[in-house]
Every structure is written in structure tokens, then in C-alpha cells.
Amino acid sequence: MAGELTMMTAAGLAAAMAAGEVSALEVTDAHLARIGDADDRVRAFLHVATEQARQAARAVDQRRAAGQPLGALAGVPLALKDVFTTTDMPTTCGSAILDGWRPPYDATITRRLRAGGVVILGKTNMDEFAMGSSTENSAFGPSHNPWDLSRVPGGSSGGSAAAVAAFEAPLGIGTDTGGSIRQPAAVCGVVGVKPTYGGSSRYGVVAFASSLDSPGPLARTVLDAALLHEVMSGHDPCDATSVDAPVPPVVAAARQADVSGLRIGVVPELSGEGCQPGVLARFSEAVELLESLGAKVAEVSCPHFSYALPAYYLIAPSECSSNLARFDAMRYGLRVGDDGTASAEEVMSLTRAQGFGAEVKRRIMLGTYALSSGYYDAYYGKAQQVRTLIIRDFEAAFEQVDVLVSPTTPTTAFPLGERVDDPLAMYVADLCTIPSDLAGNAALSVPCGLAPDGLPVGLQIMAPVLADDRIYRVGAAVEAALDSRRGHRLLDQAKGLS
């Protein structure tokens, strides 16, 4: 039974629990057992909260027994990226500078999960402060791709994606700043969604780049992602950039799964040179599939997308150089060199030198430089202008089509260690995902088959701001057609743990 439970979807588990076929505690224990069995190889979790998870599950069972109302995902276990604050678990952001920090408050999303009875199994690994595409920038060592343990699970939300792909949890939550949900989802063969910017609260999400950070769901099915999307999203008065509008009807859209008559645009700038032939082959097939399902496909050029990557690598580091200034040893976290004679400035400096990893330091320096007086206009200012042009490209494109599609990543999962010494090669992993972050619109990655190397490929679907329902509608249609053609779920082919 335990093994079967971990193979089930979130929707399936919720239904089974509601029908009284299984208790939340049994579901949680099954997943804790799976973590115990698999996570020494996957290393998806930085912290497993066994006691808190079992307690949360028991509370759901008690509420259910008492006939009290329960959320749609009550009792369903979830893997939470270690960038969300949690009062009962550490929050490290994958950084030595926050090792052991126990926040005194819950993130809004943490609170919503708890209120909905979702069982948080623990905190998942990530690139330090969400900066990276492989989890190799974690101060606590990398996570491994369940399809091939010698390869990266993507990043920065690699821990959550790997946990979902390894059946350690049916649901995960990540944050997407340049592709940090969609890229690991794609290379792990799961579904990942970056909601419209401001659609999900950033309160209690340790900031990397404030104008880009978007928390979102990871799941094994599009419907599961939609169910989690509804639980975690919605206006938050604690986040001034939160959108004060109803959550788009994503669950209904995932159930609709119909693309007939929908206009779909292929972005040539994101689906040509630089992409692996195997990735392009799966992508072309997915486009043909959509056409066969009744969608009207056209090519829609977004000429400024080629400037998205450099613009991103000015804007994101600029914001992070300021956001990460608070880690100074004065109030919390690591403190180095406080021998009673060192000045506050020396302690700050020593702590940051020791507490931050190389990639974080690189980006802080990039950002500090880009914001400097005399350079601001040429770098940060220019990048913001590019951002405006990219937003206009999207607006023009969405006048012609309902959604845009591209491969999620240019390549399948790359081997651990391959790009650690080549930041630019690492940055290119986010080539296709960055435009939606800069523009703030909604985007989803859904598996669309395996490349010849036997590794999963993701199809990216992009929709206008606040039209998140469209990405679910298209994603669910692709998923249903591919599953039915294949006769089984793609993840059943994952070999890494077999």
C-alpha cells in the first residue's frame, strides 16, 4: 500500500482520503518512508520535518473525523523549497550564512499551506539564494536527477523538482526568478509553473530579485499543479506587489484540457540555434500534436528576446546586491571574526566572505557594479529599457495568438560538475525561461517526451499576465494526449532509482 500511495497524484490522494480509504497519517508516513529510502541518493531535502509532518497529518485526520471543512489538498504531502520562512523548521536558502536560522514568522504561502491542511514534509535543496540552474551552488551539496543520478536536477528549485520526480512528494513548491521552477521541472520530467508575477505572494520568500521572484507549484500532473496553484495563490496585503485580483480559474482550465480553436505561437528566437536536436525534435512533435488537437499554430517573432539573458544578468544581480546586504552578522545567521576586538565593519566583511558562495559573490559584485554611479545608466538603466522592449514583444505577440510555446530548456539534464566552472554555460540553461520572468507573465513547463539520450524534455507554454488558466488548459491537453499515446506516464520510465 505504501508504495502505491507514493505513486498516486495529489488529486488521487485527496480523493482517497476524502473517501476514507486512507488516512492523512498513512499518506504522510508512506512519503516519509520513501524519503528515507531514496533521499540518500537524490538528496532533495535539506531538512525532513518528520514530527511536524506527522502532527499536521494527524490534525487533518482529526478534522475530517470531526466533520470539519477541509481544503482541496488537505493531507497531501508537499516538499517546500528552503527559501520560504517556516517557524518550525530551519530556513537556510542553501547558504552557510543562514545555516541553522529559525525564522520567527511563516511566509504567507507557508501559512496558506498549513491553513489548507497541506502536510509540509520538509525543506528542499536549492542553489544558494536561488542563484543557479543545477543546485550545485547549494552550500550543502547538490541534489541528483532521479532520471540519472550523475546528472543535475536543474535549479534553483532542483530539490523540489527532484523530490516530486522521485515520488518523495506528490507536490513541491519552488520559486522562479529566471526559470528556477520551469527549468528543473523540465529536466526532471515534471510539471512546473511560474504564475503571473504578483499572483503568488513573496512575503516570507527570502528575496533574490524582488521584481522577478515568483513562487509556483511543481507536480507530476498539470491538474495537481493547478490544485496547488489555487491553494497557494491570491492577493496578499503583506506584499505590495501582490495582484489584487481573483486567482484565474486554473483548476477548471486543467480539467478542460481543450485547445481546439486556440491560437498558438511558436517563438523562433527560443526554438532554434543553441537547442539540442533531441530537444527540438520533441518540441516540433508537441507543436504538431497541438495542431492535431485543433489549435491554430503560427510562428510569432519576438525580436528582443535575444537580449533577455544579458538584461536579466544586470537586473537580477543589481537587485540581489541590495537584497543580500542584510546578511551582515548583526542580527541573525552566521557571525565570523567577532573576537571582541574586531570592528562591526570587519565582522560584516569576514562573515560575508565566509558565508556566501562563489556564485552569490559573483552576482553581488556584478550588481554592485551595475548600480554604481556613472555606470547605472549604461547597465541597470539600459537593462530596464530592454525589459520594456521584451514586455512590448509579448504584448504584440499576444495580439496575434493566445499562447506562445518553446522548449523550456535548450538541453536535457547535464552531468553534475559539467558547468560549475563555466558560469556562462550555466546561465544559458535559462535562455528560454527568462523572457517571461522579465515580463512577469505566466508560463508552464510540461514534459513532452524523452530526447534520444533518454532524458525528459519540457514544453514551455507562455500566456499573458493574469491569463494563467490558458497555460493549464494547453498543458493539460498536451499531457493527456501524450499519456494516452504512450499508454503510461512518462515518469514511469525514470531509471535513476530503479
Next chain:
Amino acid sequence: MPTAALMPFADAVTRYEPLIGLETHVELGTVTKMFCGCPARFGGDPNTLVCPVCLGLPGSLPVPNRAAIEYTIRIGLALNCTIADWCRFARKNYFYPDMPKNFQISQYDEPLCTGGWLDIWVDDPAADGGSRPVRVGIERVHLEEDTGKSLHVGGSTGRIHGADYSLVDYNRAGIPLVEIVTKPVPGTGALAPEVARVYVTELRDLLRALAVSDVRMEEGSLRCDVNTSLAPDAVQWGTRTETKNVNSLRSVERAVRFEIQRQAAVLDAGHRVILETRHFHEDTGETTAGRSKEEAQDYRYFPEPDLVPVAPSREWVAQIRAALPELPAARRARLTAEWGLSHREFSMIHNAGGVDLVEATVAAGAAPADARKWWLGELARRANESGAELAALPITPAQVARVAALVAAGTLNDQLARQVIDAVLAGEGSPDDVVAARGLAVVSDEGALLAAVDEAIAANPDVAAKVRGGKTAAAGALVGAVMKATRGQADAARVRQLILDRLAPG
């Protein structure tokens, strides 16, 4: 601490043209802080008025306080500024332990209010009526968050360098702070120190009238930085210094005066003034060198990405404008006209803190001249003696108006009126109570007065003889005797007339 060479002030302002500018920080009196729900309150045990947001904990986010934005617009309107219809907060980045995020949320190139002015009246013996108006241009008014407060323990300077350890209280962190920056004020010459003081005084009164702050300089809710420079003439600008920690009205004047004298001596010796911050010392009235600004610190300002732009609607701004109270300048214009005063005379009432009291006394029926006479004369003296504010004296404007009315009716003379005021201040009740209880009233019964006069003449035959002999000046002694006998309740002029009549030769 080496004492700087100074040039006598009169020489300094003869040889050089001072240019001043002021940056004033005002803590707003909103209920909650700028970006969180913590109380914006002074006092409180250290680090008790804090939360994840004002402590800048990882993951926390700011949400702007609408009341603080409204207060800032109110200030901007009162200072005749243009209110931006769209502006953004910006991050000012620098590391300091009392700044929780190591950046301050402030405004940079898009302040909420720009381009206004404040008219002030400055004493000038050379001017008509003894004072003249000066228009102080306002460059900008912007909104930001205050920092925490550091206490550096040990060491000699009270600053972080050399301290044994430092304590930080974050209660103040995140309290809304408005910065009001003047344009350089040219052409003030020898009046520069006074212009600076009067500007801050007027600004303080304005802010108080607007009910946006308790403007207490001693508690730091109003803080001033004074920029001073000297130029050989009114056309060129010299290098400025920025004097910090100027935390009383008197200090503002002293700091400008000291800097003028110091910079004049520096220039006179053929040196150049260094662009730097300077610290003002209340005890000595001197400024000492602080951080050099020759290499400008790079704050790497950029638009605050955690906040959306502030876009006050025209309707909202119009509402705020319509709700503004009568402002001090308008009030001054109205009252000088109503009371028939010069600006200098009004300033005297104003500087004594008596405008509200005089106005209320006039409203209670007193003539403006009488109201002014009592508050600025007898009552100001009493306040001075006890070291109290005029408004704190235990007498009401209505009571003062009653005293004035009793004098006007001839029931009391000035001397008796002073006794009544003393008694009221001593808690003996209302003026009418005192008059009744003490039986005070001018004796107007001619028979009783004549009896007292005769008694005095009889008791002082030598003096009476002198008066009879034509030395009328000697009658004073007899008047005094009669006044004493009637316990001051007689009309001295009438008594004198009666004595002269009685002793008229022939």
C-alpha cells in the same frame, strides 16, 4: 580638541557672502510605522516596538503607510510645492548596523513634492517696521524610513570608531521620516544665522499646525542639518559644509554663525574650505570635522522593487488641500491686520508663544492692545520667573479678558489688576472671586477718599506745607500715604488731584 581659528562675525559677513541651506528631518506622528504595523512611538523599552518587517528579516516585505503619504502631501501643499502625480521609492544602499536591511527605503530623483517656498519674517533694524520678509525656496519634500538608534559605549568620541561595544535599538527603525530640503538661500548677509533659526522655527510651527508631527527637537522628531558656504560675492558659490546634530533652534543660529566665522578664517588664511560633514557641539557651540565628502559615497540608488509607484489622484490631493488648517503665514497676515500690529510686534507675540493666547483673549472680549499688554507684560514676566511656557501658566485667556474688562470699567486699576492676576495664578479662583474675596475695587467714594486725604495731610504737616508753598512734586509722598491707607484701591490720579485741591494756595 583644537579650537578652530575664527574671524569676528561682523568682519566675516563684510568680506564674504554667506549662502545657507537647510535639510530638516521630521518624524511623522502616524500611529504606525512607514512600512509595517508597529507603533510609531517614542520611548518604549529597546527593541520592543519591532516586527520582521522593520527588523528587515529575510523574506519580509514593506507595505507603505497611506497616512504617511497623506501627511507628506499635506506638508508639500503647505509649503506651496507641486505634488508628483507619479513617483517611486528608491533604495539608498550603505552598510551600518542600525540599518536593518543595510539599505534605506527613501526617495531619490522622484520626490513626492518639489519646488515650493516658505515665507518668514526676520528682524532687521534697517527695515521698515524693524523686520523684513525672506522667501526660503523649498527644493523638495520626500518620504523615507528612519533608521534604528545606535549607542556607542566606551571610547572618547561617542561614535562607532573607538567604541568598546555598541548597542542598537530598532524601535525607531521604520518610523516615517520626511526630509524637507531648502534651495540655497542667497542674500541673507549678516542675517544668515537668524534666517536659519527663524526658518526652522516657522517650519516647526507649520508642521505643528498641520498636526503631522509632535516636532520635538529634544526627542529628535525634528532634526536639522545646516549647509553653510561663503563666497567672495553674491555671484560665486563657495564650498559648503554640512553641519549635523543641530538639535535646537538656538543651535541652528549658533552653528551657522560659527561656520561663517570659521570658514572666513580658513579663506582669509589662503586655505580652502573642505567639503565635509561637521558635527555641532551644544556645549561649546563649535563644529568639528566629520566625514569628508570630497569622495562622494556611492549609495547606488535604484527604484525600490518591493513597492509599486505612488500615484496620488488629483481628487485625493484636492481633498487634502481642502482640509488644510489655517497656516501660520495666513494667520500672521490676518492677525497683524486685525490687531493693527507691525510684523515685528507680531513676531514678539509669536516668539513668546502667545499668539493662541492673545487670539483667545481677544475672542473673549478684550481689546487686542490690552490682551497683548497683559500676556507680553505681566504674564510673560511671571512665566519667565517660573521658567514655564506662557501657555502653561494657570490662567485662562477668558480670565485675562475679564481682568482687562474690569480695568476698562474702572473697577480695577493696573496695580489692582496685577494683584488679581497674582491671586488667580496662586489658585485663589477667578478674577471676580478674587475681587470679591479680597474686597478689591477702586475706591470711588469721594467722601471716603477725602477723609483719607485729610488724614494724610494731618499726619504729614511738613510735606503739606511744602505743597502749599508751591512744591507740587512733594505731593507724591501724600499720594503714597493715601494709596497705602486705601490698600491701593484708589485711583492715584484722582487722589493727587484731591490733595492739590485741598492744599491749593489761597
